[in-house]
Amino acid sequence: MPSNQTDPPAHAFASRQREMTDRSTLAPGLFSKFQKLIYQEAGIWLATHKHALLTGRLARRLRLLGLSNMQQYYELVTQPDQQHERAVMIDCITTNETHFFREPRHFDYLERQVFPKWQQEAAAGERVMQLRIWSAGCSTGEEPYSLAMLLLKHFPENKGWNLEVLGTDISTRVLEKARAAMYPIEKSKEIPAEHLRAYMLKGRGDHKAVMKVSPELHRVVRFARVNLHADSYPILGSFDLIFCRNVLIYFDQESKTKVIGGILRHLSPSGLLFVGHSEHLGGIAPGLKTVAPTIHALASSSDTVAGQTRAAAATAGHPF
């Protein structure tokens, strides 16, 4: 009987099947090579149980590039001029979960313990009216925008304050989203009502499923790609606050030490470093003292945080 003319021949299926299998096969030896490469690049140590995750994510990239197996991809990504592809590879494996006003205790601490002190110092002429905050590992921007909302509320620019929030991440994919400043409307639940009304805009018509950061808020925040595992950062000056939350979990002890050392070079002598609630700096940052759980100051700082000891529119949106 003649075969159905519209069906591709069986050998075409077989070869496609083989291609798919080749693309999603990562032999243990090659996995170790990727492990080392990713560690070298970003300080991220992928545990062996992440084998399936890495395979799945890289297989998608291979398909896009038209490569037929992981070895070919490894050869490409290790070429000296392939910085962009190495960045894309890192993008494939980062986890970017974040929320507005995540870990609210930190924001309460700022409002109760830190901001009143800064205001008093400024009133007494002991502090310049300039504030800089760095959100290191900012993902899609919810953290830096949350910080900027608080700053705008407590340190109005029309009273002479000069505000700057810098958000950085290794992933260009998340930075694009952060710059676009547009979020699903469901995320409005994460933002306290007063800030929602003051700094976010609801989309209209076709854009009603999204909300957008207001121009006033957008102006205060800027974003840049910074690999925290690099030897130095393309960042100027020091910051009054550094938030590096839920980022250190990626790193082993050695990378953590390197990253914290790099970050601290940009902390002002009276500044504070905030880490995530499950992150501990024990043994890796002897130059720091803990002023509250997960909140740290330079041990040499003579600064006193209030309450602590010295040792220690979518297109054109409308309001909510």
Ligand SMILES: C[S@@+](CC[C@H](N)C(=O)[O-])C[C@H]1O[C@@H](n2cnc3c(N)ncnc32)[C@H](O)[C@@H]1O
């Ligand atoms: C889980 S998110 C945390 C976002 C935010 N800080 C928070 O707490 O909600 C961690 C972020 O760290 C970034 N990251 C991982 N390794 C990094 C590195 N070597 N340099 C800079 N950012 C890194 C990831 O891309 C990711 O967006």
